[in-house]
Amino acid sequence: MIDITAIKRTLEGRAGEVAERLLPKGILEGREWCVGSIQGEPGRSLKVCISGAKAGVWTDFAAGGDGGDLIDLWCAVKQIQLPEALEEIRAWLGLEKPQFEKREKAYRRPAKPSCTAPKSAVKDYLTGARKLSERAIAAYRIGEQGRTIVFPSLVDSELRFVKYRPIDDKRKQRVEPDCEPVLFGWQVIDRNAREVTICEGEIDAPSLFDYGFPALSVPFGGGKGEKQRWIEAEYERLLRFETIYLALDNDPEGEAAVEEIVARLGRHRCRRVILPHKDANDCLTAGIPEAEIRRCFEMAATMDPPELVRAGQFTDDVIRLFWPVEGQRVGYTLPYGKVRDRLLFRPGEFSIWTGPSGHGKSQILSHAGVEWGNQGAKVCIASLEMAPPQFLRRMVKQAGNVDRPTEPFIRRIMGWMDEWLWTFNLVGKTGVQPLLDVFEYARCRYGCDVFVIDSLMRLGIGSEDYQGQEQAVFTLVNWAVEKGVHIHLVAHSRKADTKTGGTAPETEDIKGASEIGSNAFNILGVWRNRKLEDQIKQLSEKADRGDGSAASELDNARNMPPVILNIAKQRNGDWEGKCGLWFDNATYQYRSSQDSRFGVKYVSHDSGVEDAA
Structure with a gap:
C-alpha cells in the first residue's frame, strides 16, 4: 500500500540518483546538484539538495524561486501531471501498485439522470x-x-x-x-x-x-x-x-x-x-x-496516536525539573537529611522497598508516610500484614515523637492524620484488581496521590508464580503512570548470608521474578545490622558493671548506624547510594547523621496537654 508519503520518503533516500536521472547535465557541488533551469541545461540556477535534512528540496532561482520536492521536480521536468508522475516513479522504484480483489458483482453504470441545471x-x-x-x-x-x-x-x-x-x-x-x-x-x-x-x-x-x-x-x-x-x-x-x-x-x-x-x-x-x-x-x-x-x-x-508526543510539549516540565517553582512540589522526599535532596518520589512512578523479614521496611515506610503527609501528600495505605489500629499506633508514635502519648494528644494526632491518610481495611490476601478498584476510588474522590502496598506476598500470587508476579507489577506500574500517582510496594528479599551477617539488599536480591526490580523506578533496600545491635547490648551491660574500656567501645559502636538504607536504583534521579540510619526504639523514628538526635515532632501539643511518660 504505497501512498505518496512513502514514495516521497523513498525518493529522498535516493535524491542523488533522482537528480542525476532527471537532470543528467548537472554537476555536483557539495550537497547540491546544479543545472541551469528545469530544462536541464548546464548552469547553477537550479539547485537540488541531495543529502541531509533537506534532501530532495529544490529551487529554481532563474524562475523566481519555483521549487518543491522530488515529486514536484519529476512533474516539472517530465511535464506531466501528478497521477502520471506517481505511476512512473513507482515503476522506477520497483514498487508494486496496490492490487485489490475484484468484487464478484460488477458495479452498474447509472444512466444519465433526466434533469436540468437548477433554475427554479x-x-x-x-x-x-x-x-x-x-x-x-x-x-x-x-x-x-x-x-x-x-x-x-x-x-x-x-x-x-x-x-x-x-x-x-x-x-x-x-x-x-x-x-x-x-x-x-x-x-x-x-x-x-x-x-x-x-x-x-x-x-x-x-x-x-x-x-x-x-x-x-x-x-x-x-x-x-x-x-x-x-x-x-x-x-x-x-x-x-x-x-x-x-x-x-x-x-x-x-x-x-x-x-x-x-x-x-x-x-x-x-x-x-x-x-x-x-x-x-x-x-x-x-x-x-x-x-x-x-x-x-x-x-x-x-491524527497522531495519543502515545506519540512532540518533545517540545514537555518544555515546561523539563524546566521545572531543573528549576522547580517555589512552593510547588513535583514529588515527595524522605525525612532523612542525608538523602532528602538526593531522592525524590515523583508522580507516575513505582518504588520497591525490599529487605529481609524483620529489618524495618514497613517501619521506615510508616515514618516516611508521616513525612509525606506533612509535605502535603494524601496517602492511602494497604497494610495487608497488620490491622489499621496497629500500624496507626506506630504512626502516632512517629508523628508525636513520643513513646506513650496521652489520650488527648492521641486524638490530636489522629485528627491531623485524618486529613490526609486513608487505609485499606483488610488483613490477609487480596487480588491486584480489587485493590486497584479501591485505590481508584481514593484517587478520584479524595485526591490520594501516594499509595502503599505491604506486601507483594499478600496479593494472592504464589512465591514461585513468576508470571503472576510479573503481571501484577506491570498492572501496578501502568496504573501509577496513567493516574500520575506514586505506588510503594514492599517485596521481601532473598535470605541473607548468615555467615557474613548479610548486607544492604541490591536490585538482584528481591525475592521472586526479575521483572519486579526491572520495572521499578526506585528500589530501596533496608538492612538491619543485628551483629552491631548485639555488640552494643553486650558492651552496654559491661559498661553498666563499671568496665571503662567497654564504655569507650560502646561510644564508638553507637556512632555506627545500625540500619542501612540502600538506594539501589533511582531511574529518574542522579544519585544512588547508601545512607546510615539510627533507630529510636521509643518513638519509632529514624534519623541520619544530618538530623537532630531528638527527632521531629510533626504534631504539637494542645496547651496544657503533656505526653505520658
Whole structure:
C-alpha cells in the first residue's frame, strides 16, 4: 500500500540518483546538484539538495524561486501531471501498485439522470436557504428534477453514482442502486493537488468550495462499517494525496466516520478539521467569514496516536525539573537529611522497598508516610500484614515523637492524620484488581496521590508464580503512570548470608521474578545490622558493671548506624547510594547523621496537654 508519503520518503533516500536521472547535465557541488533551469541545461540556477535534512528540496532561482520536492521536480521536468508522475516513479522504484480483489458483482453504470441545471425551486433552495453560489452549483454539476436535487458523482468525466434528494424532505433521498460508491466532486479537484478535503454531505462540498477549499463528499454520511464502504472504491485514487483534511460533521456520527477513515487511509496523512458549526453549510448559512474557516484548516489536528508526543510539549516540565517553582512540589522526599535532596518520589512512578523479614521496611515506610503527609501528600495505605489500629499506633508514635502519648494528644494526632491518610481495611490476601478498584476510588474522590502496598506476598500470587508476579507489577506500574500517582510496594528479599551477617539488599536480591526490580523506578533496600545491635547490648551491660574500656567501645559502636538504607536504583534521579540510619526504639523514628538526635515532632501539643511518660 504505497501512498505518496512513502514514495516521497523513498525518493529522498535516493535524491542523488533522482537528480542525476532527471537532470543528467548537472554537476555536483557539495550537497547540491546544479543545472541551469528545469530544462536541464548546464548552469547553477537550479539547485537540488541531495543529502541531509533537506534532501530532495529544490529551487529554481532563474524562475523566481519555483521549487518543491522530488515529486514536484519529476512533474516539472517530465511535464506531466501528478497521477502520471506517481505511476512512473513507482515503476522506477520497483514498487508494486496496490492490487485489490475484484468484487464478484460488477458495479452498474447509472444512466444519465433526466434533469436540468437548477433554475427554479432547486436553485432557489440552494442559493437562498443554503447560500451556495451559482459557481459552486455549476462546478459540482448539481441538477434539478422538479423539486428534487440531483447529485451526480463523476470520475474522469464518467458518471459512476447518483443521489437524489427532495428539497421538501431529505429523509426521502435515494441513490441509484448497484452503482459504484464513489466520492462526490472529483471534477473540482486539481489533478496536481497534493491535498484534498473530505466532508460528510453533498451540500457541504460546494459550501467548502465557496470558502476556497474544493472538497469531496462521502456518499452515505457519517458512521462506521458499511457507511464507509466507498473507501474500497476510492483507496487507489486517494493514494496521491499527501494530506487529507477531514471536515466531517461535529457529532458522534461524524467522529465515528473520522475514526474509520483514519484507520483505513492512514493517520499519517489525515488532519481533523473542527468547524465553528456542525458542518460546512451551517457555517455558510450562519455567515462565518472565510478567514475563520481558513484558520480552522490551519489549526487542523494531526491524527497522531495519543502515545506519540512532540518533545517540545514537555518544555515546561523539563524546566521545572531543573528549576522547580517555589512552593510547588513535583514529588515527595524522605525525612532523612542525608538523602532528602538526593531522592525524590515523583508522580507516575513505582518504588520497591525490599529487605529481609524483620529489618524495618514497613517501619521506615510508616515514618516516611508521616513525612509525606506533612509535605502535603494524601496517602492511602494497604497494610495487608497488620490491622489499621496497629500500624496507626506506630504512626502516632512517629508523628508525636513520643513513646506513650496521652489520650488527648492521641486524638490530636489522629485528627491531623485524618486529613490526609486513608487505609485499606483488610488483613490477609487480596487480588491486584480489587485493590486497584479501591485505590481508584481514593484517587478520584479524595485526591490520594501516594499509595502503599505491604506486601507483594499478600496479593494472592504464589512465591514461585513468576508470571503472576510479573503481571501484577506491570498492572501496578501502568496504573501509577496513567493516574500520575506514586505506588510503594514492599517485596521481601532473598535470605541473607548468615555467615557474613548479610548486607544492604541490591536490585538482584528481591525475592521472586526479575521483572519486579526491572520495572521499578526506585528500589530501596533496608538492612538491619543485628551483629552491631548485639555488640552494643553486650558492651552496654559491661559498661553498666563499671568496665571503662567497654564504655569507650560502646561510644564508638553507637556512632555506627545500625540500619542501612540502600538506594539501589533511582531511574529518574542522579544519585544512588547508601545512607546510615539510627533507630529510636521509643518513638519509632529514624534519623541520619544530618538530623537532630531528638527527632521531629510533626504534631504539637494542645496547651496544657503533656505526653505520658
